[in-house]
Amino acid sequence: MLKILNTNHSQLTTHMFEEVATTTEGDLVINVGPQHPSTHGVLHLLITLSGETIKNVEPHLGYIHRSIEKMCESLSYRQFIYVTSRMDYLSSHINNHGCALCVEKGLQIEITPRARVIRVLMDELTRLASHQLWWGAMAMDVGALTPFFHAFREREAINDIMEETCGARLTMNYIVPGGVMFDLHPNFQNRVKEFIRFFKTKIDEYDDLVTGNIIFQSRMKRVGYLSKEDAISYGCTGPTARASGVSCDIRKLYPYEVYGNLKFDEIIETGGDCFSRYLVRMQEMRQSLSIIEQLIDNIPDGEFQTKTKAVLKLPKGEFYSRVETARGEFGVYIISEGGTTPYRIKFRSPGFSNLSALNHMAKGHKIGDLVAIMGTLDLVIPDIDR
Amino acid sequence: MFSLEGITKSIDRWLNSTFHPTLALLLEFLIVGLCAITLFAVLGLVLVLMERKVSAYMQIRRGPNRVGPGGSLQTVADTIKLTMKEGLTPDGADKFLFNLAPFVVLTVAMLVLAPIAFAKGFQLWDINIGVLYISAVSSVSIIGILMAGWASNNKYSLLGAMRSGAQIVSYELSAGLSIISMVVLTGSLQISDIIASQQNGWWIFKGHIPAIIAFVIFIIAVTAETNRAPFDLAEAESELTAGFHTEYSGMKFALFFLAEYVNIFIVCAIGATLFFGGWMPLHIGNWTGFNHIMDYIPSSIWFLGKTFFLIFLIMWFRWTFPRLRIDQLLNLEWKYLFPISMFNLLLITVMAIMGWHF
Amino acid sequence: MFLKKYLSDIFSAVASLLKGMRMTGYYFTHRKEIITQNYPDNPELMKLPERFRGEVVMPHDENNEHACTGCTACELACPNATIKIITKFDISPDGKKKKALDTFIYHLELCTMCNLCVVACPTDAIKMAQNFEHSVFDRSKLTKKLNAPGSKIREGIE
Numbered sequence: 048m049l050k051i052l053n054t055n056h057s058q059l060t061t062h063m064f065e066e067v068a069t070t071t072e073g074d075l076v077i078n079v080g081p082q083h084p085s086t087h088g089v090l091h092l093l094i095t096l097s098g099e100t101i102k103n104v105e106p107h108l109g110y111i112h113r114s115i116e117k118m119c120e121s122l123s124y125r126q127f128i129y130v131t132s133r134m135d136y137l138s139s140h141i142n143n144h145g146c147a148l149c150v151e152k153g154l155q156i157e158i159t160p161r162a163r164v165i166r167v168l169m170d171e172l173t174r175l176a177s178h179q180l181w182w183g184a185m186a187m188d189v190g191a192l193t194p195f196f197h198a199f200r201e202r203e204a205i206n207d208i209m210e211e212t213c214g215a216r217l218t219m220n221y222i223v224p225g226g227v228m229f230d231l232h233p234n235f236q237n238r239v240k241e242f243i244r245f246f247k248t249k250i251d252e253y254d255d256l257v258t259g260n261i262i263f264q265s266r267m268k269r270v271g272y273l274s275k276e277d278a279i280s281y282g283c284t285g286p287t288a289r290a291s292g293v294s295c296d297i298r299k300l301y302p303y304e305v306y307g308n309l310k311f312d313e314i315i316e317t318g319g320d321c322f323s324r325y326l327v328r329m330q331e332m333r334q335s336l337s338i339i340e341q342l343i344d345n346i347p348d349g350e351f352q353t354k355t356k357a358v359l360k361l362p363k364g365e366f367y368s369r370v371e372t373a374r375g376e377f378g379v380y381i382i383s384e385g386g387t388t389p390y391r392i393k394f395r396s397p398g399f400s401n402l403s404a405l406n407h408m409a410k411g412h413k414i415g416d417l418v419a420i421m422g423t424l425d426l427v428i429p430d431i432d433r
Numbered sequence: 434m435f436s437l438e439g440i441t442k443s444i445d446r447w448l449n450s451t452f453h454p455t456l457a458l459l460l461e462f463l464i465v466g467l468c469a470i471t472l473f474a475v476l477g478l479v480l481v482l483m484e485r486k487v488s489a490y491m492q493i494r495r496g497p498n499r500v501g502p503g504g505s506l507q508t509v510a511d512t513i514k515l516t517m518k519e520g521l522t523p524d525g526a527d528k529f530l531f532n533l534a535p536f537v538v539l540t541v542a543m544l545v546l547a548p549i550a551f552a553k554g555f556q557l558w559d560i561n562i563g564v565l566y567i568s569a570v571s572s573v574s575i576i577g578i579l580m581a582g583w584a585s586n587n588k589y590s591l592l593g594a595m596r597s598g599a600q601i602v603s604y605e606l607s608a609g610l611s612i613i614s615m616v617v618l619t620g621s622l623q624i625s626d627i628i629a630s631q632q633n634g635w636w637i638f639k640g641h642i643p644a645i646i647a648f649v650i651f652i653i654a655v656t657a658e659t660n661r662a663p664f665d666l667a668e669a670e671s672e673l674t675a676g677f678h679t680e681y682s683g684m685k686f687a688l689f690f691l692a693e694y695v696n697i698f699i700v701c702a703i704g705a706t707l708f709f710g711g712w713m714p715l716h717i718g719n720w721t722g723f724n725h726i727m728d729y730i731p732s733s734i735w736f737l738g739k740t741f742f743l744i745f746l747i748m749w750f751r752w753t754f755p756r757l758r759i760d761q762l763l764n765l766e767w768k769y770l771f772p773i774s775m776f777n778l779l780l781i782t783v784m785a786i787m788g789w790h791f
Numbered sequence: 792m793f794l795k796k797y798l799s800d801i802f803s804a805v806a807s808l809l810k811g812m813r814m815t816g817y818y819f820t821h822r823k824e825i826i827t828q829n830y831p832d833n834p835e836l837m838k839l840p841e842r843f844r845g846e847v848v849m850p851h852d853e854n855n856e857h858a859c860t861g862c863t864a865c866e867l868a869c870p871n872a873t874i875k876i877i878t879k880f881d882i883s884p885d886g887k888k889k890k891a892l893d894t895f896i897y898h899l900e901l902c903t904m905c906n907l908c909v910v911a912c913p914t915d916a917i918k919m920a921q922n923f924e925h926s927v928f929d930r931s932k933l934t935k936k937l938n939a940p941g942s943k944i945r946e947g948i949e
Contacts, residue, residue, distance in 0.1 A: 261804040
């Protein structure tokens with residue numbers, strides 16, 4: 048017994064020693080962040096450089112930790128959903144959706160077909176808006192400033208649609224347990240169709256401006272390689288993992304709402320580099336467009352909300368549900384003691400696991416590549432810290 | 434017809450007739466110095482505004498539109514703000530070098546201004562090695578940048594300065610080679626000779642495809658030399674926050690900024706002189722009527738028009754392209770631009786010897 | 792063969808760059824594509840949809856009457872303690888004591904515009920207004936009293 052402990056201990060120390068020994072005399076240790084233009088928030092990276100080459104990247108988290116999970120324990124099942132909009136603020140609808148699904152699972156209520164379709168429509172619009180912002184921000188990370196404004200033009204069109212129906216542009220709180228908060232605005236269908244026509248021409252401009260650009264391609268290709276095995280072992284999900292050939296789209300694997308009846312492809316690339324991640328997201332935008340096109344003319348009539356009790360009480364037990372956000376798998380785990388508030392809530396956020404692969408991907412590349420890799424990971428820091 | 438040459442001649446005559454020749458020369462120095470400083474200030478204001486407007490229109494924005502008519506006084510307001518800000522010197526910085534660096538950069542920009550011909554007979558110093566002087570002096574500005582990066586005692590600044598060093602040293606080569614190819618065609622290093630040789634047509638038209646290749650390489654190389662996107666690695670905003678001038682604030686930062694824009698003006702002026710005939714109007718062969726009409730446009734307008742066209746081209750690059758990585762930047766120079774410009778120089782030399790150009 | 796690849800690489804690279812420049816050049820020359828607006832000078836363009844959630848207000852009719860019974864449903868529904876309701880007892884003409892609203896305190900600085908209070912209200916006494924320009928120099932100005940002075944509950948609302 049003692050022997051085993053000793054060997055483990057010595058292994059541990061050697062391992063630790065190696066970790067420490069990565070910083071040697073003459074290396075340059077730089078704090079990237081918490082205030083840095085390309086960390087998209089308050090992420091702090093401690094990078095060890097040898098010249099321009101990265102030897103080690105150590106992410107330090109916690110600068111925007113608001114203890115959302117703990118806060119949720121004191122909020123009722125209706126109230127806690129709005130907080131999740133503040134986690135991954137770019138796909139706030141999808142976060143709300145995940146929470147509502149979990150609460151509905153606990154309450155064992157069925158929502159109306161109309162509410163299902165509205166939820167999926169809103170999810171896909173959110174995914175589009177999120178990917179648009181990512182596209183602009185990513186181009187800005189590699190130094191092209193113009194695409195950012197072009198991306199915001201299209202994102203603005205989606206935000207206007209959201210604003211009209213949900214009443215807010217970023218943190219909507221539109222999805223509630225039992226359905227959605229309001230019915231669709233009468234203009235919704237026309238405006239979405241108009242947006243689809245408009246965006247289909249603009250997405251080709253995206254390709255002209257950035258995708259085909261030789262400088263952009265050379266910045267992206269063969270940079271930040273993540274193998275299929277590594278993607279699985281780091282727990283990467285979403286476009287990050289799908290670019291490495293891992294099939295992990297929750298919409299396909301565990302269909303929720305009406306995703307089972309829809310025709311769409313799970314985009315899988317096998318390159319594993321930054322350009323593959325870029326292509327996955329670009330093609331996902333087209334897939335989202337096709338999902339919206341399938342649904343926009345087929346919104347069933349009926350109630351948008353099922354009647355629920357004034358005070359929601361989940362039965363004693365554990366409930367888990369997951370959805371596919373723009374960044375990957377978002378899981379909600381509720382432990383209920385039978386009261387009006389959850390006993391414990393755990394959110395599985397995609398950004399945290401995706402960030403953990405950063406060191407593996409960035410090692411041996413240049414500083415400019417680190418920025419490009421972070422861009423393709425599509426990090427939202429409040430989602431990582433929670 | 435409006436001519437700057439007449440004005441300078443009459444001032445010179447009046448000074449010489451009124452004062453002792455030595456005193457007159459000193460007074461002329463003073464006037465020229467004042468003119469250069471004024472030109473600097475005006476160029477800084479105009480080019481920054483132009484950049485902001487160009488970027489705004491490409492990014493489907495309006496750009497500055499509040500201060501003055503159409504936002505035209507925005508840069509004046511910004512300059513006033515910058516002069517009123519405190520010029521911080523970091524505690525661990527090398528104080529002397531830190532404060533000296535912006536002035537080195539600016540002085541170099543001023544020195545390169547000397548041999549440029551702004552209009553017919555309107556030139557500070559028509560030195561017989563004009564082009565050589567320009568390429569020699571303009572490479573001194575790297576010392577200012579390295580000085581700023583080193584003295585700031587900031588890791589970002591240091592990395593930015595080192596990148597800038599590698600970049601300018603490499604791109605000097607292809608910029609120099611494309612300048613030389615024009616010198617080969619002209620047979621003279623003197624700016625006034627180069628312009629005079631384009632009396633019957635600009636080199637970009639007379640020199641066939643090799644001249645166009647030389648021009649493209651020149652534009653790429655000077656974009657890199659002035660640290661402009663897509664070669665702005667020295668101040669790569671998303672990587673190094675602000676690169677070599679991270680620690681600078683207030684007027685010291687403004688001087689770097691000013692020097693950058695003045696450098697752009699100067700390299701574009703050189704490009705316009707070498708490839709587009711400087712102040713020489715557009716002349717086409719024997720069309721005397723057409724040539725006569727073109728002569729009516731003042732030479733200063735021709736010069737500024739060509740220069741601002743090239744500046745616009747460089748701004749267009751900046752607001753379209755992503756930034757290169759440091760190794761790709763050096764690859765581009767050593768594997769593509771340098772061999773091509775060597776070959777191109779050979780081609781132009783053969784062309785000049787055989788007299789194949791117009 | 793090597794030279795052919797070298798040259799074709801260069802040409803395709805230049806072509807891809809020119810494609811991008813054509814795009815930005817198009818937007819540079821087409822001013823009608825500009826989408827930004829001069830913000831405070833465009834009141835006619837700043838029409839927000841009626842569902843936009845800017846702040847909670849309590850509509851009063853021409854008799855200075857509101858619909859709030861002081862039931863505190865909104866206070867309970869609020870996740871951040873944004874709403875504080877102080878009630879009083881009114882003596883009705885026939886001598887009965889009746890619970891009524893005294894002060895409806897609304898902390899705008901705490902509000903996240905989640906709309907749960909409006910949904911919870913049984914008498915539609917509060918609603919979301921479209922005003923979004925909330926910045927003030929003093930934080931205490933963000934704490935608002937929503938019921939107008941001297942207002943009372945509309946007849947017939949229980």
